[in-house]
Amino acid sequence: MAVFEPLKPNRWQPTPLAAGPFAGLQGGAVASLLTAEVEALAEKRKWGTAIASSAWFLRPTPMTELRTKLSVLTEGGRVSVIDNTLWPANEDQPCATVRVTLSRERAVEISGFTEPAGEAADPTRFPVRTRRAAHGRPWFMDAMEAREGDGVAWFRMNHAIIDGEGSLSKLPLSSLLGSADWTHGIARPLQDVVADPNPNLTVQLFRQPEGRWVGIRAEARWRPAGGLGVGSGIVCDTHGEIGRVSMSVILVPFPRQTKPQPAAGLASASN
Template sequence: MGPFAGLQGGAVAGLLVHQLEIEGAKLGLGFPASVSVEFLRPTGPGVLQTTCEVTRKGRRVSVLSGTVIDDGKVSARASVVFITKTEIGSIEPIPRMALAPDTLPVLPNRKAPHGGPWMMDNFETRRSEDGIAWFRYTDDIVEGVTPLARILGPADWTHGIGRPSQPRLADPNVNLQIAITHFPEGPDIGIRSNTTWMSSGIGLGSGTLLDRNGPFGQVMMSVALTPFG
Protein backbone atom coordinates (compact mmCIF):
# COMPACT_ATOMS: atom_id res chain seq x y z
CA MET A 1 0.00 0.00 0.00
CA GLY A 2 0.90 3.66 -0.28
CA PRO A 3 0.26 6.45 2.25
CA PHE A 4 -3.11 7.27 0.63
CA ALA A 5 -5.90 5.26 -1.00
CA GLY A 6 -4.72 2.30 -3.06
CA LEU A 7 -1.36 0.73 -3.76
CA GLN A 8 1.85 2.77 -3.77
CA GLY A 9 2.47 4.37 -7.17
CA GLY A 10 5.98 2.95 -7.48
CA ALA A 11 4.63 -0.57 -7.03
CA VAL A 12 1.89 -0.07 -9.65
CA ALA A 13 4.35 1.55 -12.07
CA GLY A 14 6.95 -1.12 -11.35
CA LEU A 15 4.55 -3.94 -12.15
CA LEU A 16 3.62 -2.41 -15.52
CA VAL A 17 7.13 -1.33 -16.51
CA HIS A 18 8.46 -4.78 -15.57
CA GLN A 19 6.14 -6.26 -18.21
CA LEU A 20 7.07 -3.60 -20.80
CA GLU A 21 10.79 -4.23 -20.23
CA ILE A 22 10.31 -7.98 -20.68
CA GLU A 23 8.50 -7.39 -23.97
CA GLY A 24 11.16 -4.88 -25.08
CA ALA A 25 13.88 -7.46 -24.43
CA LYS A 26 11.98 -10.07 -26.46
CA LEU A 27 11.71 -7.62 -29.37
CA GLY A 28 15.35 -6.52 -29.08
CA LEU A 29 14.43 -2.85 -28.71
CA GLY A 30 17.55 -1.80 -26.80
CA PHE A 31 18.05 0.17 -23.60
CA PRO A 32 14.95 1.46 -21.70
CA ALA A 33 16.06 5.09 -21.41
CA SER A 34 12.92 6.74 -20.08
CA VAL A 35 9.45 6.05 -18.73
CA SER A 36 6.36 8.18 -18.23
CA VAL A 37 3.58 6.90 -15.96
CA GLU A 38 0.16 8.42 -15.28
CA PHE A 39 -1.87 7.36 -12.25
CA LEU A 40 -5.49 7.71 -13.39
CA ARG A 41 -7.24 6.34 -10.30
CA PRO A 42 -6.26 4.46 -7.13
CA THR A 43 -5.23 0.86 -7.79
CA GLY A 44 -6.60 -1.53 -5.21
CA PRO A 45 -5.01 -4.73 -3.90
CA GLY A 46 -6.00 -7.95 -5.64
CA VAL A 47 -5.66 -9.45 -9.11
CA LEU A 48 -4.32 -6.91 -11.62
CA GLN A 49 -3.99 -7.20 -15.40
CA THR A 50 -1.38 -5.49 -17.56
CA THR A 51 -1.51 -4.74 -21.30
CA CYS A 52 1.27 -3.97 -23.75
CA GLU A 53 1.33 -2.59 -27.29
CA VAL A 54 4.04 -1.40 -29.67
CA THR A 55 3.56 2.34 -30.22
CA ARG A 56 6.64 2.64 -32.43
CA LYS A 57 9.37 0.28 -33.53
CA GLY A 58 12.28 2.04 -35.17
CA ARG A 59 15.88 1.29 -35.99
CA ARG A 60 17.19 3.46 -33.15
CA VAL A 61 14.19 4.52 -31.03
CA SER A 62 11.13 2.45 -30.09
CA VAL A 63 8.20 2.96 -27.72
CA LEU A 64 6.08 0.44 -25.84
CA SER A 65 2.90 1.50 -24.04
CA GLY A 66 0.67 -0.34 -21.59
CA THR A 67 -1.96 -0.11 -18.91
CA VAL A 68 -2.80 -1.57 -15.51
CA ILE A 69 -6.39 -2.81 -15.27
CA ASP A 70 -8.00 -3.09 -11.83
CA ASP A 71 -11.51 -4.53 -11.59
CA GLY A 72 -12.12 -3.89 -15.29
CA LYS A 73 -10.97 -0.25 -15.19
CA VAL A 74 -7.66 1.28 -16.33
CA SER A 75 -5.96 2.65 -13.21
CA ALA A 76 -2.54 3.53 -14.66
CA ARG A 77 -0.80 3.78 -18.01
CA ALA A 78 2.83 4.05 -19.03
CA SER A 79 5.13 4.46 -22.01
CA VAL A 80 8.75 3.31 -22.11
CA VAL A 81 11.20 4.71 -24.68
CA PHE A 82 13.92 2.29 -25.80
CA ILE A 83 17.12 3.42 -27.51
CA THR A 84 19.65 1.12 -29.17
CA LYS A 85 23.16 1.93 -28.00
CA THR A 86 25.95 3.09 -30.31
CA GLU A 87 29.57 3.80 -29.39
CA ILE A 88 30.71 7.45 -29.63
CA GLY A 89 34.41 7.52 -28.91
CA SER A 90 34.72 11.30 -28.68
CA ILE A 91 32.67 11.44 -25.45
CA GLU A 92 34.69 11.01 -22.27
CA PRO A 93 33.27 8.73 -19.54
CA ILE A 94 31.72 10.51 -16.55
CA PRO A 95 34.10 10.48 -13.56
CA ARG A 96 33.06 7.96 -10.92
CA MET A 97 32.26 9.09 -7.38
CA ALA A 98 32.63 7.19 -4.12
CA LEU A 99 29.39 7.76 -2.20
CA ALA A 100 29.45 4.56 -0.05
CA PRO A 101 25.80 4.48 1.10
CA ASP A 102 26.37 1.10 2.76
CA THR A 103 28.51 2.84 5.42
CA LEU A 104 25.54 4.96 6.59
CA PRO A 105 23.31 3.83 9.48
CA VAL A 106 19.89 2.39 8.65
CA LEU A 107 17.09 4.74 9.70
CA PRO A 108 14.11 3.59 11.82
CA ASN A 109 11.19 2.34 9.74
CA ARG A 110 8.58 4.97 8.93
CA LYS A 111 5.03 3.93 9.80
CA ALA A 112 2.16 4.35 7.35
CA PRO A 113 -0.41 7.08 8.13
CA HIS A 114 -3.14 4.44 7.87
CA GLY A 115 -1.40 2.18 10.41
CA GLY A 116 -1.10 -0.86 8.11
CA PRO A 117 1.66 -2.36 5.98
CA TRP A 118 2.91 -0.20 3.11
CA MET A 119 5.57 0.01 0.41
CA MET A 120 8.11 1.67 2.73
CA ASP A 121 8.27 -1.64 4.64
CA ASN A 122 10.08 -3.01 1.55
CA PHE A 123 13.11 -0.73 2.05
CA GLU A 124 16.06 -0.09 4.25
CA THR A 125 16.56 3.68 4.18
CA ARG A 126 19.62 5.80 4.87
CA ARG A 127 20.41 9.51 4.56
CA SER A 128 23.76 11.15 3.95
CA GLU A 129 24.90 14.48 5.37
CA ASP A 130 24.51 16.14 1.97
CA GLY A 131 20.80 15.26 1.90
CA ILE A 132 20.75 12.20 -0.36
CA ALA A 133 18.08 9.67 0.66
CA TRP A 134 19.15 6.08 -0.03
CA PHE A 135 16.81 3.13 -0.59
CA ARG A 136 17.68 -0.57 -0.54
CA TYR A 137 15.01 -3.19 -1.27
CA THR A 138 14.37 -5.92 1.27
CA ASP A 139 11.63 -7.40 -0.96
CA ASP A 140 11.32 -6.78 -4.70
CA ILE A 141 8.12 -5.49 -6.33
CA VAL A 142 7.87 -8.70 -8.39
CA GLU A 143 10.06 -11.79 -8.62
CA GLY A 144 13.02 -11.20 -10.94
CA VAL A 145 12.20 -7.49 -11.25
CA THR A 146 13.70 -5.77 -14.31
CA PRO A 147 16.24 -2.92 -13.84
CA LEU A 148 14.10 0.09 -14.82
CA ALA A 149 11.08 -1.18 -12.88
CA ARG A 150 13.30 -1.55 -9.80
CA ILE A 151 14.06 2.19 -9.86
CA LEU A 152 10.41 3.25 -9.79
CA GLY A 153 9.70 2.22 -6.19
CA PRO A 154 12.26 4.59 -4.62
CA ALA A 155 11.74 7.29 -7.28
CA ASP A 156 8.04 7.56 -6.44
CA TRP A 157 9.02 8.89 -2.98
CA THR A 158 10.96 11.86 -4.44
CA HIS A 159 8.40 14.53 -3.55
CA GLY A 160 7.89 13.01 -0.08
CA ILE A 161 11.60 13.15 0.74
CA GLY A 162 11.66 16.94 0.35
CA ARG A 163 8.15 17.45 1.68
CA PRO A 164 7.62 20.77 3.53
CA SER A 165 6.49 20.40 7.14
CA GLN A 166 2.77 20.94 6.58
CA PRO A 167 1.07 17.95 8.21
CA ARG A 168 -2.47 18.83 7.10
CA LEU A 169 -1.59 18.51 3.41
CA ALA A 170 -1.80 15.23 1.52
CA ASP A 171 0.59 15.17 -1.44
CA PRO A 172 -0.31 12.38 -3.90
CA ASN A 173 1.61 12.50 -7.18
CA VAL A 174 -0.47 12.05 -10.32
CA ASN A 175 2.37 10.95 -12.57
CA LEU A 176 5.98 9.75 -12.51
CA GLN A 177 8.64 10.49 -15.14
CA ILE A 178 12.15 9.07 -15.18
CA ALA A 179 15.05 9.36 -17.62
CA ILE A 180 18.31 7.43 -17.11
CA THR A 181 21.65 7.06 -18.88
CA HIS A 182 22.49 3.65 -17.42
CA PHE A 183 21.28 1.20 -14.79
CA PRO A 184 22.42 1.80 -11.20
CA GLU A 185 25.30 -0.27 -9.86
CA GLY A 186 24.87 -1.92 -6.47
CA PRO A 187 21.80 -2.44 -4.27
CA ASP A 188 21.29 1.20 -3.23
CA ILE A 189 19.31 3.85 -5.12
CA GLY A 190 19.84 7.43 -3.98
CA ILE A 191 17.67 10.51 -4.55
CA ARG A 192 18.68 14.14 -4.10
CA SER A 193 15.23 15.72 -4.13
CA ASN A 194 13.67 19.14 -4.51
CA THR A 195 10.03 20.21 -4.16
CA THR A 196 7.91 23.26 -4.94
CA TRP A 197 4.46 23.77 -3.37
CA MET A 198 2.10 26.45 -4.74
CA SER A 199 -0.92 28.07 -3.02
CA SER A 200 -2.99 26.91 -6.03
CA GLY A 201 -2.61 23.33 -4.77
CA ILE A 202 -0.15 22.35 -7.51
CA GLY A 203 3.11 20.76 -6.43
CA LEU A 204 6.26 19.65 -8.19
CA GLY A 205 8.75 17.02 -7.13
CA SER A 206 12.06 16.50 -8.90
CA GLY A 207 15.38 14.92 -8.15
CA THR A 208 18.65 13.40 -9.25
CA LEU A 209 18.94 9.61 -9.14
CA LEU A 210 22.28 8.28 -7.87
CA ASP A 211 24.09 5.03 -7.26
CA ARG A 212 27.36 4.57 -5.39
CA ASN A 213 29.28 5.93 -8.41
CA GLY A 214 27.25 9.11 -8.90
CA PRO A 215 24.25 10.32 -10.94
CA PHE A 216 22.53 8.00 -13.40
CA GLY A 217 19.20 9.76 -14.05
CA GLN A 218 16.49 12.27 -13.23
CA VAL A 219 12.97 11.98 -11.82
CA MET A 220 10.00 14.37 -11.87
CA MET A 221 6.32 14.31 -10.89
CA SER A 222 3.31 16.61 -10.54
CA VAL A 223 1.55 16.68 -7.18
CA ALA A 224 -2.11 17.37 -6.38
CA LEU A 225 -1.94 18.93 -2.91
CA THR A 226 -5.06 18.16 -0.90
CA PRO A 227 -5.93 19.66 2.52
CA PHE A 228 -7.09 17.27 5.25
CA GLY A 229 -10.35 18.05 7.00
Protein backbone atom coordinates (compact mmCIF):
# COMPACT_ATOMS: atom_id res chain seq x y z
CA MET A 1 0.00 0.00 0.00
CA ALA A 2 1.28 3.47 -0.89
CA VAL A 3 0.64 6.38 1.46
CA PHE A 4 -1.38 8.12 -1.30
CA GLU A 5 -3.31 6.37 -4.07
CA PRO A 6 -3.78 8.08 -7.46
CA LEU A 7 -7.35 8.67 -8.65
CA LYS A 8 -6.49 10.56 -11.84
CA PRO A 9 -3.85 13.17 -12.77
CA ASN A 10 -3.28 15.52 -9.82
CA ARG A 11 -5.97 13.78 -7.77
CA TRP A 12 -5.07 11.68 -4.74
CA GLN A 13 -6.76 9.63 -2.06
CA PRO A 14 -4.83 9.44 1.20
CA THR A 15 -4.71 5.99 2.79
CA PRO A 16 -4.81 5.47 6.58
CA LEU A 17 -0.99 5.58 6.54
CA ALA A 18 -1.15 9.33 5.78
CA ALA A 19 -2.93 10.15 9.04
CA GLY A 20 -1.45 12.32 11.77
CA PRO A 21 -1.53 11.53 15.51
CA PHE A 22 -4.72 13.51 16.12
CA ALA A 23 -7.03 14.80 13.34
CA GLY A 24 -6.20 15.12 9.65
CA LEU A 25 -3.04 14.16 7.80
CA GLN A 26 0.55 14.22 9.03
CA GLY A 27 2.42 17.26 7.75
CA GLY A 28 5.38 15.14 6.65
CA ALA A 29 3.08 12.97 4.54
CA VAL A 30 1.60 16.03 2.84
CA ALA A 31 5.04 17.53 2.13
CA SER A 32 6.19 14.16 0.79
CA LEU A 33 3.25 13.91 -1.64
CA LEU A 34 3.74 17.41 -3.04
CA THR A 35 7.49 16.91 -3.44
CA ALA A 36 7.06 13.43 -4.92
CA GLU A 37 4.91 14.82 -7.74
CA VAL A 38 7.71 17.21 -8.65
CA GLU A 39 10.41 14.53 -8.43
CA ALA A 40 8.34 12.19 -10.59
CA LEU A 41 8.38 14.78 -13.39
CA ALA A 42 12.01 15.82 -12.99
CA GLU A 43 13.61 13.38 -15.43
CA LYS A 44 10.99 13.96 -18.14
CA ARG A 45 11.22 17.76 -17.79
CA LYS A 46 15.03 17.71 -17.42
CA TRP A 47 14.91 19.60 -14.12
CA GLY A 48 17.72 17.62 -12.54
CA THR A 49 17.77 16.29 -8.98
CA ALA A 50 15.69 17.69 -6.11
CA ILE A 51 18.09 19.28 -3.61
CA ALA A 52 15.69 21.23 -1.37
CA SER A 53 12.03 21.32 -0.39
CA SER A 54 10.31 23.97 1.70
CA ALA A 55 6.76 23.22 2.82
CA TRP A 56 4.17 25.45 4.46
CA PHE A 57 1.22 23.83 6.24
CA LEU A 58 -1.52 26.43 5.88
CA ARG A 59 -4.26 24.53 7.72
CA PRO A 60 -4.99 20.91 8.66
CA THR A 61 -5.40 18.63 5.65
CA PRO A 62 -8.50 16.40 5.97
CA MET A 63 -8.64 12.70 5.17
CA THR A 64 -10.47 13.20 1.89
CA GLU A 65 -9.84 13.29 -1.85
CA LEU A 66 -7.13 15.84 -2.64
CA ARG A 67 -6.11 17.81 -5.70
CA THR A 68 -2.77 19.39 -6.51
CA LYS A 69 -1.43 21.94 -8.98
CA LEU A 70 2.17 22.49 -10.06
CA SER A 71 3.53 25.89 -11.03
CA VAL A 72 6.92 26.29 -12.72
CA LEU A 73 8.70 29.37 -11.38
CA THR A 74 11.85 28.84 -13.43
CA GLU A 75 13.36 25.99 -15.40
CA GLY A 76 16.34 25.48 -17.64
CA GLY A 77 19.99 26.12 -17.02
CA ARG A 78 21.33 24.51 -13.89
CA VAL A 79 18.53 25.34 -11.41
CA SER A 80 14.75 24.85 -11.62
CA VAL A 81 12.22 25.94 -9.00
CA ILE A 82 8.75 24.38 -8.89
CA ASP A 83 5.79 25.12 -6.60
CA ASN A 84 3.10 22.54 -5.84
CA THR A 85 -0.08 23.32 -3.89
CA LEU A 86 -2.73 21.05 -2.36
CA TRP A 87 -6.46 21.48 -1.75
CA PRO A 88 -9.31 19.21 -0.68
CA ALA A 89 -10.91 18.21 -3.98
CA ASN A 90 -14.09 20.23 -3.46
CA GLU A 91 -12.68 23.27 -1.67
CA ASP A 92 -10.97 26.48 -2.78
CA GLN A 93 -8.83 27.17 0.29
CA PRO A 94 -5.40 25.46 0.06
CA CYS A 95 -4.07 23.29 2.87
CA ALA A 96 -0.36 23.20 2.02
CA THR A 97 2.22 24.23 -0.54
CA VAL A 98 5.84 23.32 -1.26
CA ARG A 99 8.65 24.94 -3.22
CA VAL A 100 11.12 22.42 -4.61
CA THR A 101 14.56 23.39 -5.89
CA LEU A 102 16.21 21.07 -8.41
CA SER A 103 19.68 21.18 -9.89
CA ARG A 104 21.62 19.47 -12.63
CA GLU A 105 24.76 18.22 -10.94
CA ARG A 106 28.14 19.03 -12.39
CA ALA A 107 31.49 17.66 -11.33
CA VAL A 108 33.62 20.44 -9.87
CA GLU A 109 37.29 19.90 -9.07
CA ILE A 110 38.63 22.02 -6.21
CA SER A 111 42.36 21.85 -5.71
CA GLY A 112 43.38 20.64 -2.26
CA PHE A 113 39.86 19.66 -1.16
CA THR A 114 39.09 16.12 -0.05
CA GLU A 115 35.72 15.00 1.23
CA PRO A 116 35.93 13.70 4.80
CA ALA A 117 35.60 9.96 5.16
CA GLY A 118 32.27 8.93 6.66
CA GLU A 119 31.93 6.22 9.28
CA ALA A 120 29.37 3.58 8.31
CA ALA A 121 26.40 3.26 10.67
CA ASP A 122 24.21 0.23 11.32
CA PRO A 123 20.77 1.37 12.56
CA THR A 124 19.63 -2.24 13.02
CA ARG A 125 21.80 -2.58 16.13
CA PHE A 126 19.47 -0.17 17.95
CA PRO A 127 16.06 -1.19 19.34
CA VAL A 128 12.89 -0.61 17.32
CA ARG A 129 10.79 2.29 18.59
CA THR A 130 7.04 2.18 18.09
CA ARG A 131 4.51 4.93 18.78
CA ARG A 132 0.73 4.83 18.59
CA ALA A 133 -1.37 7.81 17.56
CA ALA A 134 -3.77 9.39 20.03
CA HIS A 135 -6.72 8.09 17.99
CA GLY A 136 -5.44 4.49 18.15
CA ARG A 137 -5.78 3.91 14.39
CA PRO A 138 -3.09 3.45 11.72
CA TRP A 139 -1.04 6.57 10.99
CA PHE A 140 2.05 7.84 9.20
CA MET A 141 4.51 6.35 11.71
CA ASP A 142 3.21 2.92 10.70
CA ALA A 143 4.58 3.53 7.18
CA MET A 144 8.15 3.38 8.50
CA GLU A 145 10.48 1.54 10.83
CA ALA A 146 12.03 3.68 13.58
CA ARG A 147 15.10 3.06 15.73
CA GLU A 148 17.14 5.32 18.00
CA GLY A 149 20.65 5.25 19.46
CA ASP A 150 23.87 7.26 19.92
CA GLY A 151 21.94 10.52 19.60
CA VAL A 152 20.47 9.71 16.18
CA ALA A 153 16.89 8.74 15.33
CA TRP A 154 16.81 6.40 12.34
CA PHE A 155 13.87 5.85 9.99
CA ARG A 156 13.27 3.54 7.04
CA MET A 157 10.20 3.98 4.87
CA ASN A 158 8.48 0.65 4.23
CA HIS A 159 5.74 2.10 2.02
CA ALA A 160 6.11 4.34 -1.00
CA ILE A 161 4.61 7.84 -0.83
CA ILE A 162 3.10 7.33 -4.27
CA ASP A 163 3.00 4.19 -6.40
CA GLY A 164 5.60 3.59 -9.05
CA GLU A 165 8.35 1.09 -9.74
CA GLY A 166 11.32 1.90 -7.54
CA SER A 167 9.63 5.02 -6.15
CA LEU A 168 11.41 4.67 -2.78
CA SER A 169 14.75 5.08 -4.58
CA LYS A 170 13.73 7.23 -7.56
CA LEU A 171 12.07 9.87 -5.37
CA PRO A 172 14.79 10.26 -2.75
CA LEU A 173 13.96 13.69 -1.32
CA SER A 174 10.24 13.05 -0.88
CA SER A 175 11.01 9.66 0.70
CA LEU A 176 12.96 11.29 3.55
CA LEU A 177 10.71 14.29 4.26
CA GLY A 178 8.43 12.22 6.46
CA SER A 179 11.38 11.26 8.63
CA ALA A 180 12.64 14.84 8.77
CA ASP A 181 9.22 16.05 9.90
CA TRP A 182 9.75 14.34 13.28
CA THR A 183 12.85 16.46 14.01
CA HIS A 184 11.35 18.81 16.60
CA GLY A 185 9.67 15.90 18.38
CA ILE A 186 12.86 13.85 18.66
CA ALA A 187 14.57 16.50 20.81
CA ARG A 188 11.57 18.25 22.38
CA PRO A 189 12.60 19.81 25.73
CA LEU A 190 9.54 18.58 27.68
CA GLN A 191 7.14 15.68 27.32
CA ASP A 192 3.38 15.50 28.00
CA VAL A 193 2.91 19.25 28.46
CA VAL A 194 2.04 20.80 25.09
CA ALA A 195 1.42 19.89 21.49
CA ASP A 196 4.10 21.31 19.20
CA PRO A 197 2.87 21.48 15.59
CA ASN A 198 5.30 22.77 12.98
CA PRO A 199 3.77 25.17 10.42
CA ASN A 200 6.65 24.66 8.00
CA LEU A 201 9.40 22.21 7.06
CA THR A 202 12.60 22.76 5.07
CA VAL A 203 15.11 20.10 4.03
CA GLN A 204 18.27 20.84 2.04
CA LEU A 205 20.61 18.17 0.67
CA PHE A 206 24.20 18.39 -0.52
CA ARG A 207 24.28 14.68 -1.34
CA GLN A 208 21.60 12.25 -2.37
CA PRO A 209 20.83 9.53 0.19
CA GLU A 210 22.20 6.05 -0.35
CA GLY A 211 19.96 3.26 0.84
CA ARG A 212 16.64 3.59 2.65
CA TRP A 213 17.79 4.50 6.17
CA VAL A 214 17.59 8.19 7.10
CA GLY A 215 19.06 9.46 10.36
CA ILE A 216 18.25 12.71 12.17
CA ARG A 217 20.60 14.19 14.78
CA ALA A 218 18.12 16.69 16.18
CA GLU A 219 17.89 19.64 18.53
CA ALA A 220 14.97 21.83 19.55
CA ARG A 221 14.61 25.15 21.35
CA TRP A 222 11.41 26.43 22.97
CA ARG A 223 10.36 29.78 24.41
CA PRO A 224 7.15 28.97 26.33
CA ALA A 225 6.55 32.64 27.24
CA GLY A 226 6.08 33.38 23.55
CA GLY A 227 4.63 30.02 22.58
CA LEU A 228 7.29 29.50 19.92
CA GLY A 229 10.20 27.24 19.18
CA VAL A 230 12.42 25.85 16.47
CA GLY A 231 13.59 22.40 15.50
CA SER A 232 16.66 21.62 13.43
CA GLY A 233 18.99 18.78 12.74
CA ILE A 234 21.62 17.05 10.66
CA VAL A 235 20.26 14.61 8.10
CA CYS A 236 22.37 11.56 7.33
CA ASP A 237 22.33 8.15 5.73
CA THR A 238 24.37 5.16 6.86
CA HIS A 239 27.47 6.62 5.16
CA GLY A 240 27.42 10.07 6.78
CA GLU A 241 25.85 13.52 6.56
CA ILE A 242 23.74 14.44 3.56
CA GLY A 243 21.97 17.68 4.56
CA ARG A 244 20.01 19.74 7.07
CA VAL A 245 16.41 20.11 8.29
CA SER A 246 14.70 22.99 10.07
CA MET A 247 11.20 24.10 11.07
CA SER A 248 9.32 26.59 13.22
CA VAL A 249 7.32 25.25 16.20
CA ILE A 250 4.05 26.58 17.62
CA LEU A 251 3.36 25.55 21.23
CA VAL A 252 -0.28 24.65 21.90
CA PRO A 253 -1.40 23.68 25.46
CA PHE A 254 -3.41 20.49 25.76
CA PRO A 255 -7.03 21.00 26.89
CA ARG A 256 -7.27 20.81 30.70
CA GLN A 257 -9.67 17.87 30.72
CA THR A 258 -7.77 15.76 28.21
CA LYS A 259 -4.06 15.37 27.85
CA PRO A 260 -3.55 12.95 24.94
CA GLN A 261 -0.61 10.57 25.14
CA PRO A 262 1.73 12.26 22.66
CA ALA A 263 3.48 10.35 19.94
CA ALA A 264 6.65 11.84 21.33
CA GLY A 265 10.27 10.85 21.54
CA LEU A 266 10.56 9.87 17.91
CA ALA A 267 7.29 11.52 16.96
CA SER A 268 5.38 14.61 18.00
CA ALA A 269 2.03 16.28 17.52
CA SER A 270 2.68 17.55 14.03
CA ASN A 271 0.18 18.74 11.43
